[in-house]
Amino acid sequence: MSAFHMGLIINPLAGLGGTAALKGSDGVAEQALALGAEPRAAERTRIALQCLLPLAERLEFLTFPGAMGADLLAELGFAHRVLGSLGDGPTSAADTRRAVEALQDADCALLLFAGGDGTARDVCAAVREGQPVLGIPAGVKIHSGVYAISPRAAGAMARRLVEGGLVRLASGEVRDIDEAALREGKVSARWYGELTVPEEGDFMQHVKQAGVESEELVLVDIADWLRNVWEDDVRYVFGPGSTLQGLADNLGLQTTLLGVDVIENGEVIARDVTEQQLFELVDGHPSRLLVTAIGGQGHIIGRGNQQISPRVLRAIGLDHLRVVATKRKLGTLEGRALLVDSGDPALDDAFPDAVRVWAGYKEELLYPVRGSV
Incomplete structure (x- = not known):
């Protein structure tokens, strides 16, 4: 049986601002680290990938170097192919977009990505129409409907797909908020597009409902x-x-x-x-x-x-x-x-x-x- 080619992209900075009470991570990674925040995206991804360990012999991952995927896959023992390259310093939105393009060029059947709404925006900006993707929630406030309800749910959904189970595809909205305004107490979410996501049972989260409680x-x-x-x-x-x-x-x-x-x-x-x-x-x-x-x-x-x-x-x-x-x-x-x-x-x-x-x-x-x- 030929290997199932699955893409993996991790945004290593996702979620850093959560424990530091910064309401997000965009542009505040250094501040969050200074406040004692610890990277969590890799651990969230680990939880998802552990669901796939029993199928490791049937999988080949396509990923980007270092903290964007290769390090974790090597640690867990998954066969993987490293594409592209990274410069010195923290990863960026541009790295995520380049990774999406490279993984699609290598014909990944499903693209897993770990992050928050900013990461979903970057994926949406580079993904081709119809490419199935699935988000592993690792951000702070996640409004987009392209994420599983938890890392384990993402892993369970991906496993079902690899095992040949019937998985419906649907459109999931990508939404993001202005984090600068959020830190001032103003919530403003904006629609950025849609992604093709697997949808089955209660594995996928719904788009956050906006609006102030009126009762x-x-x-x-x-x-x-x-x-x-x-x-x-x-x-x-x-x-x-x-x-x-x-x-x-x-x-x-x-x-x-x-x-x-x-x-x-x-x-x-x-x-x-x-x-x-x-x-x-x-x-x-x-x-x-x-x-x-x-x-x-x-x-x-x-x-x-x-x-x-x-x-x-x-x-x-x-x-x-x-x-x-x-x-x-x-x-x-x-x-x-x-x-x-x-x-x-x-x-x-x-x-x-x-x-x-x-x-x-x-x-x-x-x-x-x-x-x-």
């Missing part, structure tokens, strides 16, 4: 409830998003729209924290975690809140996590489960089958949740 009265009710049940000397971690900021506003607290904030005894004690700062605040201290779901998409962990890392989740405890979401927001999921993609598959698997959702005054819903698959 203000519900948030007033939840705030009244929370005000009555505050626990003394317990630290409440508020995740990013308009729902959590609206809740804080109704509690008379000033929090950040896109950052992670910590509240204790009715006061904000830390705003827009990094992953390291957050871990130091919750490690060994009674804490509660409030997050919301991304409307239309369903992620509660792993999209725009990488400060809430696996070690932070373990320090707080999964039993102390609550989702704040109106019934209207849950309705945008059309029955699909909430999603977690922490970067640690073992932790994702440890999430309960359903989580409690605060949806009104003394109103808790039990809603299904899925880890990475």
Whole structure:
């Protein structure tokens, strides 16, 4: 049997700004590294590729040098062909576009790429019409509908294709936001094109639904409830998003729209924290975690809140996590489960089958949740 030729492109800088609370990675890689951020794209890709190890003898990867793919493939023992070359210094968007062109020239059947929305834009700018691609989510906020819901889902989808399973192809939207505006608290997403992606079951994430939560009265009710049940000397971690900021506003607290904030005894004690700062605040201290779901998409962990890392989740405890979401927001999921993609598959698997959702005054819903698959 001839080898299945699969392309692999890793953006080594993807996701660097997440744990450093920089709301993205475009143009801030050096700053993120200075703040202690560690590259995560290769590890996210490793999780996906491990699903393909049983089929290694049937695969030949086409990739770019070094951190853009060759290093990881060599480490995992996959047969691979290295195309192109890289200069000194950090990789760039131009390198991604050159890699896409080279891998297509070598006739890759499926092009896997790891990154975020900026990477998807670069792929979209260079890809030929009809070339199947599949994104491994490794960025910060991922709006585009060309990514699997998790690295393991990407690996499972690719494995199904290599094994000869029936996989539908569909068009996925590429969207990206202005990260400079995002850091100022303004969210503006723009459509950049479409890519041909495999689509099967619940492996692919949906395009993030834009718009500000409008059910203000519900948030007033939840705030009244929370005000009555505050626990003394317990630290409440508020995740990013308009729902959590609206809740804080109704509690008379000033929090950040896109950052992670910590509240204790009715006061904000830390705003827009990094992953390291957050871990130091919750490690060994009674804490509660409030997050919301991304409307239309369903992620509660792993999209725009990488400060809430696996070690932070373990320090707080999964039993102390609550989702704040109106019934209207849950309705945008059309029955699909909430999603977690922490970067640690073992932790994702440890999430309960359903989580409690605060949806009104003394109103808790039990809603299904899925880890990475």
